Amino acid sequence: MTEQDSKNMDTLVEVRKIGKRYGNIIALSDVSTTVRAGEVTCVLGDNGAGKSTFIKILAGSHAHTDGELLVDGQERHFSSPREALDAGIATVYQDLAVVPLMPVWRNFFLGSEATKGKGPLKRLDVDFMKKTTKTELAAMGIDLRDVDQPIGTLSGGERQCVAIARAVYFGARVLILDEPTAALGVKQSGVVLKYIAKARDRGLGVVFITHNPHHAHPVGDRFMLLRRGKSLGDFAKADLPMDELVSMMAGGAELEALAHELERSMGADSAVVSELKEDLK
Amino acid sequence: MSTATAADERISGSSKISKVLKRPESGAMVAAIVIFLWFALTTDAFATSGGSSTWLLGSSTIGIMAVAVALLMIGGEFDLSAGAMTGFTGLLVGILCTEYGLNIWVAILVALVLALAIGALNGFLVMKTGLPSFIVTLGTFFVLQGVNLAGTKALIGQVAIQGMAKVPYYDQPRTLFGSAFTWGENGSVYASVFWWVGVTAIATWILMRTRVGNWIFALGGAQQSARQVGVPVFKAKIGLFMTTAAAGWLVGMLTLFRTSTVQANTGVGQEFIYIICAVVGGCLLTGGYGSAIGATFGALIYGMVNQGIVYSGWDSNWLKTFLGAMLLGAVLLNEWVRRRAEQSR
Amino acid sequence: MFSLTKRNAHMKKHRILGTLGAAVLVGSVLAACSGTGKEEDSATTTTGGTKNSGLTYAVITHSGPGDAFWDRVKSGAEKAGADYGATVQYNNDPDPAKQSQLIDSAVASKVNGIVVSMANPDGLEESVKKAVAAGIPVVTINSGLDKFKDFGAITHIGQSEAIAGEAVGARLKAEGGKKAICVIQEAGNVGLEERCKAAATAFGAMENLQVDGTDDAAVQASVTSKLQADPSIDTVLALGGQYAIDAVNAVGESGSKAKVATFDLSEDVVTNIESGKISFAVDQQPYVQGFLGVTTLYLKSINGNDVGGGQPINSGPAFVTKDNAAQVAEFAAKGTR
Numbered sequence: 001m002t003e004q005d006s007k008n009m010d011t012l013v014e015v016r017k018i019g020k021r022y023g024n025i026i027a028l029s030d031v032s033t034t035v036r037a038g039e040v041t042c043v044l045g046d047n048g049a050g051k052s053t054f055i056k057i058l059a060g061s062h063a064h065t066d067g068e069l070l071v072d073g074q075e076r077h078f079s080s081p082r083e084a085l086d087a088g089i090a091t092v093y094q095d096l097a098v099v100p101l102m103p104v105w106r107n108f109f110l111g112s113e114a115t116k117g118k119g120p121l122k123r124l125d126v127d128f129m130k131k132t133t134k135t136e137l138a139a140m141g142i143d144l145r146d147v148d149q150p151i152g153t154l155s156g157g158e159r160q161c162v163a164i165a166r167a168v169y170f171g172a173r174v175l176i177l178d179e180p181t182a183a184l185g186v187k188q189s190g191v192v193l194k195y196i197a198k199a200r201d202r203g204l205g206v207v208f209i210t211h212n213p214h215h216a217h218p219v220g221d222r223f224m225l226l227r228r229g230k231s232l233g234d235f236a237k238a239d240l241p242m243d244e245l246v247s248m249m250a251g252g253a254e255l256e257a258l259a260h261e262l263e264r265s266m267g268a269d270s271a272v273v274s275e276l277k278e279d280l281k
Numbered sequence: 282m283s284t285a286t287a288a289d290e291r292i293s294g295s296s297k298i299s300k301v302l303k304r305p306e307s308g309a310m311v312a313a314i315v316i317f318l319w320f321a322l323t324t325d326a327f328a329t330s331g332g333s334s335t336w337l338l339g340s341s342t343i344g345i346m347a348v349a350v351a352l353l354m355i356g357g358e359f360d361l362s363a364g365a366m367t368g369f370t371g372l373l374v375g376i377l378c379t380e381y382g383l384n385i386w387v388a389i390l391v392a393l394v395l396a397l398a399i400g401a402l403n404g405f406l407v408m409k410t411g412l413p414s415f416i417v418t419l420g421t422f423f424v425l426q427g428v429n430l431a432g433t434k435a436l437i438g439q440v441a442i443q444g445m446a447k448v449p450y451y452d453q454p455r456t457l458f459g460s461a462f463t464w465g466e467n468g469s470v471y472a473s474v475f476w477w478v479g480v481t482a483i484a485t486w487i488l489m490r491t492r493v494g495n496w497i498f499a500l501g502g503a504q505q506s507a508r509q510v511g512v513p514v515f516k517a518k519i520g521l522f523m524t525t526a527a528a529g530w531l532v533g534m535l536t537l538f539r540t541s542t543v544q545a546n547t548g549v550g551q552e553f554i555y556i557i558c559a560v561v562g563g564c565l566l567t568g569g570y571g572s573a574i575g576a577t578f579g580a581l582i583y584g585m586v587n588q589g590i591v592y593s594g595w596d597s598n599w600l601k602t603f604l605g606a607m608l609l610g611a612v613l614l615n616e617w618v619r620r621r622a623e624q625s626r
Numbered sequence: 627m628f629s630l631t632k633r634n635a636h637m638k639k640h641r642i643l644g645t646l647g648a649a650v651l652v653g654s655v656l657a658a659c660s661g662t663g664k665e666e667d668s669a670t671t672t673t674g675g676t677k678n679s680g681l682t683y684a685v686i687t688h689s690g691p692g693d694a695f696w697d698r699v700k701s702g703a704e705k706a707g708a709d710y711g712a713t714v715q716y717n718n719d720p721d722p723a724k725q726s727q728l729i730d731s732a733v734a735s736k737v738n739g740i741v742v743s744m745a746n747p748d749g750l751e752e753s754v755k756k757a758v759a760a761g762i763p764v765v766t767i768n769s770g771l772d773k774f775k776d777f778g779a780i781t782h783i784g785q786s787e788a789i790a791g792e793a794v795g796a797r798l799k800a801e802g803g804k805k806a807i808c809v810i811q812e813a814g815n816v817g818l819e820e821r822c823k824a825a826a827t828a829f830g831a832m833e834n835l836q837v838d839g840t841d842d843a844a845v846q847a848s849v850t851s852k853l854q855a856d857p858s859i860d861t862v863l864a865l866g867g868q869y870a871i872d873a874v875n876a877v878g879e880s881g882s883k884a885k886v887a888t889f890d891l892s893e894d895v896v897t898n899i900e901s902g903k904i905s906f907a908v909d910q911q912p913y914v915q916g917f918l919g920v921t922t923l924y925l926k927s928i929n930g931n932d933v934g935g936g937q938p939i940n941s942g943p944a945f946v947t948k949d950n951a952a953q954v955a956e957f958a959a960k961g962t963r
Contacts, residue, residue, distance in 0.1 A: 099507065100569075442748075588728075
């Protein structure tokens with residue numbers, strides 16, 4: 001999918017100059033971006049940049065204190081994750097909320113089990129759940145031999161995928177992914193990026209939170225950069241080539257300062273310093 | 282594992298056996314069969330109707346508790362007050378009937394309500410304080426042990442219930458909890474054996490086929506994750522503690538109405554036996570994995586070894602040593618079977 | 627498992643041990659002792675004697691594990707078994723529900739007679755009656771005086787706890803005791819409660835002290851604290867030989883001047899009586915209970931005798947004081963008194 005004119009797209013979530021203060025500490029301020037159906041909005045930033053505060057506002061864990069949060073054009077103030085979920089915003093956290101020893105299908109339906117029968121005979125509809133798990137995962141491109149295997153036996157990327165597929169199946173229209181590639185190797189990260197693209201192609205709006213521009217750029221349609229609780233801007237893919245994204249992420253000016261600092265303490269001919277200077281050229 | 286062809290062909294016949302062996306209870310099942318065959322072949326009376334009925338009876342009360350404790354352990358908690366609870370409920374009914382002349386059914390009901398309340402309190406304390414259930418229920422255990430002794434002594438001046446059989450309508454609950462069918466030449470199958478089978482069946486059904494069962498696995502496996510996906514963690518945990526308390530009540534009634542007496546020290550020291558049986562049956566001490574049927578096999582192993590040693594005529598001073606060695610052997614066999622099953626995946 | 631059929635031709639004992647090792651991985655404990663030849667004694671209890679009569683008797687008591695008193699009952703029963711060429715199987719469990727299962731097991735293995743101690747008769751009623759109904763002669767020992775007749779046992783061998791308790795209480799009073807504690811080592815034992823009650827009736831100011839009998843250090847500590855808390859206690863009544871020693875130590879530790887008296891004997895108790903640390907012991911002669919229990923069954927088996935004529939047989943009480951301690955000491959050292 002390529003970047004398109006935003007007016008033609010179905011805007012699911014829009015934040016305008018949103019901010020969050022804890023007492024007199026400003027955790028986030030002046031952040032604006034949009035999430036559209038069939039688009040991936042990447043939120044980039046280093047540790048402590050305000051990414052998790054941003055997620056918590058969208059996911060309903062914390063209400064925002066400044067600005068506006070619009071869902072389907074309506075202004076909303078979430079007071080619980082349940083409300084966000086009801087509005088179709090699902091969050092896949094880093095720990096994925098899966099139970100490693102339980103079979104894949106039990107994990108898939110955990111908390112929202114399908115049942116049949118009535119009264120004391122009300123029971124799990126095992127066949128339905130197994131079949132659904134299999135087809136839903138297949139739709140995401142994961143073909144499991146056996147949905148009865150413990151989810152802990154799957155690779156990290158596959159587990160991410162199960163969590164994503166679960167959110168999609170249970171009616172998410174906006175999917176927030178909190179650093180899904182952070183703990184993964186290169187290959188597994190690639191697998192996850194593939195599933196992010198799949199989710200996008202199924203018409204979901206995806207919010208992809210990461211600190212890695214190399215992961216963000218291939219799948220992203222919009223990029224919103226955060227540093228120290230402030231937005232560095234909200235860009236469409238066309239306006240922001242890869243190298244520019246990388247240098248914005250790396251924070252050119254700050255790296256230069258770091259290089260000077262290291263030069264003073266380690267000496268100018270230190271390998272680290274010369275490499276850093278090389279990068280900055 | 283992600284070759285995209287027709288699904289069912291990859292699950293072939295041979296892996297169906299390994300699928301059965303992969304179940305948590307399979308090791309205990311194999312161990313139980315081995316132990317049964319061993320005593321059946323080496324002693325004359327073990328496999329007769331009379332012999333079988335003794336170890337079935339012995340296994341039944343342990344088994345009922347082990348199944349309830351297994352559910353709790355799968356849910357990630359322990360209940361050390363489970364043993365003392367069997368004494369507490371039995372003593373309570375005995376005292377209310379023999380000393381205060383309360384209607385026997387009312388007394389049974391009162392005991393159940395109190396047991397459930399203590400179970401709920403256990404759960405509430407564990408969930409509210411965040412302390413390990415091991416500690417909280419150890420406290421309840423000591424409290425109950427003291428209440429059992431001091432309360433009984435204070436109220437009836439003795440340390441064991443006597444004269445229970447003379448209580449009006451004693452025969453009604455006795456039919457339910459303490460009666461027996463004659464079986465074969467000199468065997469009798471007690472009501473507690475049927476209760477045991479029933480409890481195992483219901484627990485298995487709940488664990489494998491209901492939403493609550495799914496939640497129990499999730500609670501022990503990853504409580505935080507369970508909470509995130511909307512599992513009512515608080516309610517489910519308290520329910521589990523109430524289940525072991527209710528099982529304690531059931532076993533208390535089974536003991537009281539079979540022997541017509543309960544002593545102040547009844548059940549003390551049994552709490553670890555229940556846990557051992559659950560572990561032999563494939564429960565993980567860390568929670569999140571196990572089965573109710575496995576706990577039943579664990580109890581069966583315990584009961585068979587306990588009586589089998591008598592039939593073998595081994596010096597009873599060595600009983601605990603034999604028991605320990607057999608249990609260790611059962612667990613090792615259990616592990617071996619499970620590992621073989623894992624490898625054959 | 628696989629080795630079972632192959633080894634069927636061998637001796638039964640070796641098959642037992644071999645299969646156990648192979649199938650259940652019991653390990654080296656058993657394997658090691660199979661080679662010594664000595665385990666014949668410990669594994670099947672006593673056969674032997676002059677010739678094997680082919681009779682098997684089960685002795686089923688309410689003893690907890692590792693109790694010195696019951697070890698003497700066991701010794702007596704085994705000695706009788708050895709003398710008569712009969713096999714004696716000794717088993718015990720303090721929980722009446724489990725003790726009754728042991729009785730059921732004995733009935734199922736069709737033993738020639740059962741010796742049982744009934745600390746909680748109600749709990750054993752059904753099993754004992756079932757044994758009698760199956761035509762297996764039953765003798766009760768130690769506890770169960772009130773119920774042996776109802777349950778159909780041939781006789782009861784023991785001492786009346788009430789009579790013994792009263793005798794002890796009276797004697798303590800005669801020795802000038804004013805305030806006493808009665809140390810109960812086993813919660814739920816009706817017989818122990820009865821002893822204390824009877825002793826208290828004859829003595830006057832006597833209260834019970836509940837201790838954990840499986841832990842001697844705890845017994846000693848409990849008695850010590852009690853003596854320190856109430857210095858007016860001048861008499862400690864223990865209900866078992868080893869607990870009397872704990873009480874003697876506690877008296878020393880607390881600096882109290884209390885006298886110690888006890889039910890039941892042990893070698894240490896006799897030594898302490900000789901040295902004056904224990905004023906007296908009342909011996910119900912457990913060895914007699916075990917020996918006579920098996921003897922009664924043996925007579926029933928070989929000659930149809932009903933010993934006791936429907937009345938209980940007293941195995942005690944016998945008082946052991948400084949005067950006769952030396953004589954008793956010899957037997958106590960062998961673990962038979």
